[in-house]
Every structure is written in C-alpha cells, then in structure tokens.
Amino acid sequence: MDKTKALMALQIQAQQLQSPSLPSTTPIFYRNLEARLDTRRQSHRLLQLHTSSHTIDFSSNDFLSTASSGLLRTAFLAELANHPTFPVGSTGSRMMDGNTSYVEQLEREIADFHGADTGLLFPSGYDANVAIYSTIPLAGDVVVYDELVHASIHDGLGLTQAAEKRAFAHNDVDAFRETVAAVRDAHAAIREGRSTVLVAVESVYSMDGNVAPLREMVRVAREELSPRGNVQFVVDEAHSTGLVGEKGNGLVSIVLGNQTIRTNLVNYARGLIYTTAPGFPTLAAVRASYRLLIDGKTVELQSQLQQNLRYFHHSIQSHPLWPKATAAHILAIPAGKDYAQKPFLTQIVPIWTRARDNHHLAAHIHFGDMTAWPVDYPVVPKEQGRVRLVFHAGNDRQQIDRLVGVIMEWAGEMLEMNETGAFPTSLAYWLALANHQVTIVERSPHLRASGAQIDIREQGIPVLQRMHLLSTIRDQRVHEAGMAFLDPTGTVHGTILANTSGQGAQTLTSEYEIMRGDLVRTLYAATKDDVQYIFGVSVERFEQPQPEKNKKLTVFFSDGSSDDTFDLLVGADGQGSRIRQAILPADAPDPYRRLGVHVAYWEVPTTEGDSAVCDMCHFPGGRVVLRRTQNETRSHVYFAFKDDSQELSGGVLHRAPVEKQREFFARRFRGAGWLTERFLHALEMDSTAEEEEEEENFYCQEVVQVRVQQWVKGRVVLLGDAAQCPSPMTGMGTTNALVGAYVLAGEINRNPEDLEMALQEYQAKMRGFVRQIPVLNSGVLRFLMPQAGWGVTLFHFVIGWICWLRIPELVARYTPQESHRWKLPDYEYE
Structure with missing residues (x-):
C-alpha cells in the first residue's frame, strides 16, 4: 500500500505545469515542448514510465500467467541450455548479417502451428x-x-x-x-x-x-x-x-501468409530492412513460449482463465449495488453481457464509466494494491472513460473478490455523490460540525455536477482551509497558466500570468481554478454522512412560526408533502431565488441590476494548438470570446456581448428555446474572426445531440447583479447569489457563497439560544464583505466590451502597456494576501 501511495503521489506531483515557471533564458524550442506537455498536465494525464510493482496484476499481457508463475522462465532457460554457444547480441539487419537458421526454423515452427504456409518475425x-x-x-x-x-x-x-x-x-x-x-x-x-x-x-x-x-x-x-x-x-x-x-x-509479432506476402515484406518493408534483427535470447523466449503452446502445456491454464472470467462476471453482477449502479450509468461492463451463454470470454474486460470518472475508479483500484489503468478519449469515445481490466490464469478467487469489492465500493460512493447539488453543502458542513440537524432540498433528481470553470479567491481560500478541504481542491485544480488578450486576427497583445508563487494576491486567473462539478463532489463528500438530502423536490411555500403556538417553520414541498419541524429556512437557490421573492415586500425595488451583458458557454474539443493559457479575444460590437482549456480533450468557450436594447432586456433571449439561443449566438458572432468559426462549428455539431446532452453542453444567461436590502425575515434567511450576486464577471460568486455559509453557520453557533441575533449579525458582517466586491459600472463595461473598432484598439493598446510593464505581476506579488479590508471572523467549534 505504501508503494502504491508513493506512486500516486509522484503522479500527482508530475502534473504541475512547467512552462509558466521556466526561466526566461530557456530556448523557445523547449518552452514550446513544455507547453505541449502542459496540456496533458492540466488534466492530470501526463504519462510517465514507472517500474512494475508487486501489486495484484489486473493489467499486464501475461494472460496465461506463464511469466509470473515461472513456467516460461523454466522453458526459456532450458532452451538456452540446448544452445550453449548461442550468440549474444545481433550482427545487423536480417537483410545482411542478422538472419540465422535458428530464426528461420522458428518461423517454420510457428507457421506450422498456425496452419500457415510461411511466416516472418518482426521485433x-x-x-x-x-x-x-x-x-x-x-x-x-x-x-x-x-x-x-x-x-x-x-x-x-x-x-x-x-x-x-x-x-x-x-x-x-x-x-x-x-x-x-x-x-x-x-x-x-x-x-x-x-x-x-x-x-x-x-x-x-x-x-x-x-x-x-x-x-x-x-x-x-x-x-x-x-x-x-x-x-x-x-x-x-x-x-x-x-x-x-x-x-x-x-x-x-509474426506475419503469417504465403510466400508471396513474405517475399514482398522482405523486399519492401522498411521496418524489417532497416531494423537490427532480434538477438538470440529474444528468439529463444519466443520459441520457449510456443513450445508451451505446441506441447499442450497451457491448455489447463486456458481453462483456468475462463473460470476466472466467469467467476468475476458472476460476482460483480450478483453484487447488491449492481442494478442501481448500472441503471444510474455509473458503470457498465458490456463484455459481461450474457456471459453464461458465451462459449468463450475474452481476458480483456473494460469497465465503462463517464468521462473522468475512470480516473477516480483507477485510483481506488491502485489504493487497493491492484493494478489497472484508465483510458481516455481519443482512444475511447469522447463522452466515455474506461478502466481496462486484464484477467490472468494466475488470478485467484480471493483476488477477484477483492477487485469486485473495491469496484462496487467506488460505485456506491458515486451513487451517493450522484444525488446532490452545490453550495448549500458548505453551510451544511459548518452546521453539522456544530451538531445541528441539517436537511438540504435539491430540485434536481440527481447530482448537478456539471457547469463551467469557477475560481476561488481571497477569503474563500482560508474558508476551505478551515474546512480541511484546501489540499483536495488544490489537487483538482484546472491548471490555467494565465490570460492572454487577442485581437480578431489572433495576435496576442498582452498576457497576465497567474500568481503561482504562493505569496501575494491573485491576478485575473486565480491559483484555485476548478470545475464546478469537482467542487460539488468535494463538498458533498465532506457532508454526506452528517446531512439529510432530499432530491427531486423544491420548496413551494412556507409559513413563519406563530409565537403563541410554536417556534417552528412549516415548509411545503413540490411533491405535496410538508414538514413543521424546522427552526430555519435558508434560501440558497441562486440569483433567481423564489425564497427571496417570497420574503421581499411587494413594493421592494427590483433586486436585479441589469448590465446589458449576455453570455453563452459550451464545450468544444481541445486541439493541438490550445495552450494552458486562457485566451480572451475582443471584437467590435461589444463582443468577447473566451477559451479555457479544461483538459487535453475538452475546452470551454464563452461567447459574451453587451447590448442595452429593450429587445434583449428582461431575459427575453434566455427564456427562448435552446435551439433559438444557439441560432442567435451563431448569427451574432458569425464571421467575427479568430477561432469563432471553429467554436460555432462545434456548437452546430452538438445541435444534433439528444436534448438532455444539449442542455448540459450549452448554457445561456443574462449577466446581472443582485442587490437587496433585506436578507432576513423571521426564520428565513438568504445565502449566496440569492442574497447578493456580484455577477460572474467579478470572479467572486463562489467566494461569496463559501464565505456567507461560513459566517452564517458561525453566528448560529455563536448565538445558539438567540437565532434572531445570529441572523442579524450574519447580515451585518456579510454586508461589510460584499461592499468590498468590485462594482461593474457602465464606464468599466464600455472599456472592457467596446462597441467601436477604435475602442478594441484602445483596449489592446492599454492592456499591452500594462503587461509590458509587468504591472499585474508586480501588484499581485507584492500585495499581501491579508490586505483585504474585511477580515474573516474566527469561530470556535468543539
């Protein structure tokens, strides 16, 4: 186990980006090569050579276990003993001095065994x-x-x-x-x-x-x-x-056919003509292997391998979690379908998973002191992953039981993680820590683990540290090296790199960029044992406590049920919060501050030229396109534009059918330049997908800020975007939710007998926090999203000088992390 953990630790360490930290004197040749490797590192898929371990083998091509059992070694040594004067090394190509009577005799034996006219061995x-x-x-x-x-x-x-x-x-x-x-x-x-x-x-x-x-x-x-x-x-x-x-x-590695095929290969196959012939020890090992087959010494091993395969398929399909895990598409094993009726089962048994889940499963298997490897696109279809299992005659039932147990333990964890949402879990963590009974109601029937890349900044980082989750989040980061600013021709006018020094403030790219789904799963894993989750329902309405009768809220759910045992209802239902609508007075000001900015994002295939740097390209007409590499197979693109016309105000576009939204953005950006045609082509390709896949891959929204004066009413309180939405353009939405959950739980724990006081303290403290979040005024937006061509030129001129003078880097590095005006409160938990 210790060796396996060490291997995994080295693998994780090797995934750190290298190109941003190379010395400025490094030749561009090596910088470009490291940048290409970084496209793999950022998705934790950089391949490495490693020595074989002594873990249980469910990976190698030693199908009949002749190597691991010593059977082949004995036969090989006997073959060497039969030729005591064998030469060591090779004298050249088979066309010159590398051909021997031994290799030609071996080719005849193999051809006879397979019933072929002749054969030709290759390395x-x-x-x-x-x-x-x-x-x-x-x-x-x-x-x-x-x-x-x-x-x-x-x-x-x-x-x-x-x-x-x-x-x-x-x-x-x-x-x-x-x-x-x-x-x-x-x-x-x-x-x-x-x-x-x-x-x-x-x-x-x-x-x-x-x-x-x-x-x-x-x-x-x-x-x-x-x-x-x-x-x-x-x-x-x-x-x-x-x-x-x-x-x-x-x-x-032998080509069997007739003499015509052999002669053509001898005359034209460059891989034979210009390759040094295999040495005698290699040929002796091949002959020893074939002698085992020819003499029938492997027949029993073939039978044992078939028994092992049938035992595995029976064991895993008989597991209590198998029906639920397969129905939820957590895993599938097509090779095991109708296994009992098949006369022959293949030794290669891939476990099909969703993309990226295969790495989680492979890690579980490795930590169980077994060897199996994940496989990704383009070897398998884009939306899928594989963990490739290879069974051997030498695997025993105890080993197979162990493998099945680890696989289904992982499947059980995935089933639990497949059934919840996002940021209310951070509040649940702190409340459960203080021994409160917490229930999270999620409208979605399953885990909403999709979504775009998000960043965690400023006070959100110490919150995760106090939750003991920062190291987990660090391992799951999308390794974005910085942000480059381009014009429609693709010319880069400036690049602001992320501050990865470990000191100072963050730049435009946070050190903690993470996919929303990974954060959801992490928060859920930290709370699932202490929190009750209810899925597929939402809050329809609620009734405040009546002091003369009781001190409990009554909550009515969308499935027709109700519950009158709650002390507090937390509305963490986003910028369109229905809970907020219910507690605000009828004459309250509109909580939305509309910015006239509309954005859509979708997924596109990553290509060879896509780097670990986020690309932002500005076009006239207030249009901006952002490309961010998620991993070596997937990138996300964001198409945004600013338009204050009445035609688009009030969310008209975003209430339209998804297909109409796609068409609108395609018309708006067609012919803009840079890589827009590639991205729009990917959007068109996805339009033929199934409806549920479309909704996952394409999302459109109006960028707004939410500001309300009243966050609390009786036993109801707002949290996150429902209370104060700073808009995605500030990069503070996730941090706002994490900090808000920490403060709300902390004040409840500090004032356990006075909930009203706790809620008022929460509101007062958080107002101080949100006041420090930058306000996007119209002037700033006009500069960031210019309408005229000269405005785009001006923007690039200014950003070019700022980057040339290294102002963002210097400001970030020499601005202390704790320089924020608002300080994170300290709360004690027993």
Whole structure:
C-alpha cells in the first residue's frame, strides 16, 4: 500500500505545469515542448514510465500467467541450455548479417502451428502492422478497416500506397456491407477485379476485448465482391495468442501468409530492412513460449482463465449495488453481457464509466494494491472513460473478490455523490460540525455536477482551509497558466500570468481554478454522512412560526408533502431565488441590476494548438470570446456581448428555446474572426445531440447583479447569489457563497439560544464583505466590451502597456494576501 501511495503521489506531483515557471533564458524550442506537455498536465494525464510493482496484476499481457508463475522462465532457460554457444547480441539487419537458421526454423515452427504456409518475425506487433500496411496494399487497392483497430494499423495506413482508406462502425456487419459496396461502386478497378479490397480487423480488440464477427464479414465480402473474389482479410490476433483456437493458436509479432506476402515484406518493408534483427535470447523466449503452446502445456491454464472470467462476471453482477449502479450509468461492463451463454470470454474486460470518472475508479483500484489503468478519449469515445481490466490464469478467487469489492465500493460512493447539488453543502458542513440537524432540498433528481470553470479567491481560500478541504481542491485544480488578450486576427497583445508563487494576491486567473462539478463532489463528500438530502423536490411555500403556538417553520414541498419541524429556512437557490421573492415586500425595488451583458458557454474539443493559457479575444460590437482549456480533450468557450436594447432586456433571449439561443449566438458572432468559426462549428455539431446532452453542453444567461436590502425575515434567511450576486464577471460568486455559509453557520453557533441575533449579525458582517466586491459600472463595461473598432484598439493598446510593464505581476506579488479590508471572523467549534 505504501508503494502504491508513493506512486500516486509522484503522479500527482508530475502534473504541475512547467512552462509558466521556466526561466526566461530557456530556448523557445523547449518552452514550446513544455507547453505541449502542459496540456496533458492540466488534466492530470501526463504519462510517465514507472517500474512494475508487486501489486495484484489486473493489467499486464501475461494472460496465461506463464511469466509470473515461472513456467516460461523454466522453458526459456532450458532452451538456452540446448544452445550453449548461442550468440549474444545481433550482427545487423536480417537483410545482411542478422538472419540465422535458428530464426528461420522458428518461423517454420510457428507457421506450422498456425496452419500457415510461411511466416516472418518482426521485433514487435507494432512493427509488423506498420510493415504490412505500408507495404502490401498497392496503388489502386482499397483498405477497409474497423474504426477501433489498433494505433499501429492507423500508423501503417498513414504510409500506405492504397487508393483509399475507409473505416466502418466497430463490429457492425451492416456498416461493413455498406462500406464494401460503396468502395466497389466508387472504384472501377475493384468492380472489375483488377485491384483488391483489404479488410483490416482484430480478432480480439485490444481496448474493449470484444471479438470480430469474422464469419459474417467473410460472407458479406463474398456476396458484395462476387464473383471476382478480390478481397483479403488482414487479421491482427495479438490479443488471442494462446487463448483462442486449438491449443491457443493465435498470433503475436509474426506475419503469417504465403510466400508471396513474405517475399514482398522482405523486399519492401522498411521496418524489417532497416531494423537490427532480434538477438538470440529474444528468439529463444519466443520459441520457449510456443513450445508451451505446441506441447499442450497451457491448455489447463486456458481453462483456468475462463473460470476466472466467469467467476468475476458472476460476482460483480450478483453484487447488491449492481442494478442501481448500472441503471444510474455509473458503470457498465458490456463484455459481461450474457456471459453464461458465451462459449468463450475474452481476458480483456473494460469497465465503462463517464468521462473522468475512470480516473477516480483507477485510483481506488491502485489504493487497493491492484493494478489497472484508465483510458481516455481519443482512444475511447469522447463522452466515455474506461478502466481496462486484464484477467490472468494466475488470478485467484480471493483476488477477484477483492477487485469486485473495491469496484462496487467506488460505485456506491458515486451513487451517493450522484444525488446532490452545490453550495448549500458548505453551510451544511459548518452546521453539522456544530451538531445541528441539517436537511438540504435539491430540485434536481440527481447530482448537478456539471457547469463551467469557477475560481476561488481571497477569503474563500482560508474558508476551505478551515474546512480541511484546501489540499483536495488544490489537487483538482484546472491548471490555467494565465490570460492572454487577442485581437480578431489572433495576435496576442498582452498576457497576465497567474500568481503561482504562493505569496501575494491573485491576478485575473486565480491559483484555485476548478470545475464546478469537482467542487460539488468535494463538498458533498465532506457532508454526506452528517446531512439529510432530499432530491427531486423544491420548496413551494412556507409559513413563519406563530409565537403563541410554536417556534417552528412549516415548509411545503413540490411533491405535496410538508414538514413543521424546522427552526430555519435558508434560501440558497441562486440569483433567481423564489425564497427571496417570497420574503421581499411587494413594493421592494427590483433586486436585479441589469448590465446589458449576455453570455453563452459550451464545450468544444481541445486541439493541438490550445495552450494552458486562457485566451480572451475582443471584437467590435461589444463582443468577447473566451477559451479555457479544461483538459487535453475538452475546452470551454464563452461567447459574451453587451447590448442595452429593450429587445434583449428582461431575459427575453434566455427564456427562448435552446435551439433559438444557439441560432442567435451563431448569427451574432458569425464571421467575427479568430477561432469563432471553429467554436460555432462545434456548437452546430452538438445541435444534433439528444436534448438532455444539449442542455448540459450549452448554457445561456443574462449577466446581472443582485442587490437587496433585506436578507432576513423571521426564520428565513438568504445565502449566496440569492442574497447578493456580484455577477460572474467579478470572479467572486463562489467566494461569496463559501464565505456567507461560513459566517452564517458561525453566528448560529455563536448565538445558539438567540437565532434572531445570529441572523442579524450574519447580515451585518456579510454586508461589510460584499461592499468590498468590485462594482461593474457602465464606464468599466464600455472599456472592457467596446462597441467601436477604435475602442478594441484602445483596449489592446492599454492592456499591452500594462503587461509590458509587468504591472499585474508586480501588484499581485507584492500585495499581501491579508490586505483585504474585511477580515474573516474566527469561530470556535468543539
């Protein structure tokens, strides 16, 4: 366990951004390379080499456990003993001095075992695939390939001479038929039998472990290309070696075929011609492995592996949480569907999760002293994640029970986290700490863990520190290096970097940038054991206590139920708060201060050129586009504009159907410049998605500030944006909610017998806090979102000089963190 924790700690440490802290003297070549690596670091997906551990193996390709059991070692040493004068090292390419009678005899033995005419060994399966697809398809041929074939096949196809390459949907026989027919119709040489269609598939796919429907595909190829018969199947069997067929006669890094194929590879495969041949010890290990197969010494191991797989699928599907976890889409194991009826189960069993959840599951498995690895887009579909399990003949039932227990323990935690909302949990934390009974009512039926990137600043940081959550939040940060200011041509006029020195104040980019969903999950995990949560309902109305009868509130819920046991109702229901509307007098001033600013945000794929710096581009017409990299596969874009016209006031746009909102923003920004067309194209692509996915990926709102004089009425109090919304443009919304929750709970705890006094003290203290939050007046907004082209030029001129003089960096670094006029109160908890 200690070694596993140390490994995880090193992995986390390695994810810290490097390019912002490089010395100014570092050559641009290395700065650019580190910037590219930072796109992986910021999503905690930087790959590293590490030595194998002694944890329980659910990861390696030692499927039959011949390596771990010592069986292969014994056979290998015996092979070496049979050749006491074997050479050490290689003398060159097989075309020169690297070919031996030993390797040719080995190729004949392997070919005989598989029933092939001949074979040709390559240093690796990767080299074999690249050699095949860069050499065998001729000009005029067409390669039709399954969309999920191995990366080595894709790399080989990048070098092919073939006239065309066409993918078909994974393991979809109908899609394969359509693709072959389309190729036939498009190429006269194929129709007339003068050129060949090569079909690239894997027998057992390396990622999802499913099996290609080869029998059906061969039938389709014959039907569509009959009577010419000009089709050849190229089957990669790297993951069926020793497992499928009589005695496990799958393939490894050898190309099996007839003499024509072999001779062409010898003459044209650069990966063979210009590569040093494998040395004798490597060839001896291959021969020892095959002797185990040929002599039938692995048959029992094949049977044991199948028993292990059936035991795993039975155990996990029999777990009490399995039906609920799969129904909630926490996890899925397609490889286990109808496992009892399948004659053969593949050793690769991927667990499907939602994107990013796979890393949480893999961490759980690692901390359980087992090895399994997460896999992300683009290897798997964008919205999914995988944890790839590989089973072995040597795994015993105790190990499998342990694995199932860890997986379902994680699933149980995810189910709990899937059922709650956001900032009321911070208040619940402090109230529960003081032994108050707390109930959170959430309108959503499940965890609302989506949303944009948010930042935590100033007094919000010590609040999280006092909650003992700051280190957790630090590990979940989006590593945004700073903010760059661009014009419509993409020219950068200035960059303000984040202050990561650990000293001084924050700049435009906070040191604590985090996705809203990660903060939600963290706050929930800290409160779930001490707080009651009710989901899928909201507060419809309430009745204040009647002093002569009782001191309790009666709350009426949207499901028709009511409860008369509450001492306090906290309205933490956002800037559109219904609780606020209920406590304000009828003649109260409009709480909304409308800024004329409208914003939409959605998700786009991250591309190679996207850096860890947030890009802000200004356009005439009061338009601004912001791009922020979330991780190496996803970025968020924000399209904002300022328009004070009556046509858009009062939230008219934001009450329109989502599709109308999309169309409006597309019209408003079409042709603006920079990368807007790319971002709008992503928006159009998402418009074909299912409705629930659209709502998750596209959000539109009017930017307003909320100001009310009355935060308290009787036993009802407002919190966060419901009480005072500073607007997202100030970057203080999250901090306002965290600080407000801390102060409200602290005053209740300080005045346990006088709730009225506690609420008044809360209101008085928090008014002092919100007064320090910057006010966005019309002049500031006109400068930040200029209407005229000259205004955009002026803005970039000013920001360019400010950045050139390093004013933001100097101000941040030499402004003490505790320089805020408002000081965070201290409260004592037993």
